[in-house]
Amino acid sequence: MSDVLRHLGTHYHYVIYIALMLIGLFAVLAKGNLIKKVIGLNVLQTAVFLFYISIGRKADGTAPVLWDQKPETIPYENPVPHVLMLTAIVVGVSITAVALALIIRIKRAYGTMEESEILVLDESDQQGSA
């Protein structure tokens, strides 16, 4: 038990990232409103970014901008996660844009953006055609 507590004490960053990710995941799963799902998706992805960036952290590190020609002596942060997350942020916005465009179409076609109402409309459509 004390091992678990000590582990949580040294790894509390990860616990907070997981909490953030679960908040996003919960919104995606449980919220009926489609815009809310997109907001949850945004929260979820920032939690993943946090996870990646913290993998590249160094204690007392500094930004990976070479102001001295001796990198061995200065603990520059790992630049690789930074680059990957730069790309991921932009891709995330692309996903948001496409999702919002789809929501606008759904709202126009169904007159609602609530998941439950859309399902009810779909079911009554099928019954009507059968």
Added chain:
Amino acid sequence: MTLLTLLILVGLAVAAVRAHDLLAATAILGAYSLMMALLWCQMNALDVAFTEAAVGAGISTVLLLAALTRVGTQESLKYGHRLLRHPLRTMRSLVTELHEGDGRRSAIGAVLVCALVGAAMLYGTRDMPRVGDAGSPANTHPAVAEHYLNRSADEVGPANVVTSVLGDYRGYDTMGETVVIFTAALCVLLLLRHMGGRTRDE
């Protein structure tokens, strides 16, 4: 300092997800992104901070606002999950509510999935290095991070190693990213092409 920012972020995330007014949720999400940019600065990820502030807090918020002008800003309370509003009643009537079929959603499935995923990830942190461990495998791999830090000034040139990796060592990734943006722009254009007029039903 980092811990304080992280806790503020958690609070903002909960507020963004819970707000019933979608306009408020969007504003809170913008604040969340800006706070995230501050956190990137604290974590020495300056380039990520720029991008988050410009793209996450800026463009994302604008996109959401633009969408809200077309779909309205009110989340239907009727179909909201009950757990957060009536925790006790939900706990008591979980089984009956699942079979009521009155259109209301029960959040128990989502809570179960979240609990399982969270437990699995917590278990996974057992094998993770501590945050800030300079000797972790990701930080000491001789062909990747160390090579970029030690050699990029000679091999590529810019003082900013992130720029060197983005534009040179991992240039194909960046090209793929622009392809994604192009595809997304194309999708949005095709989806919203005929949105100016009336729909066929009207």
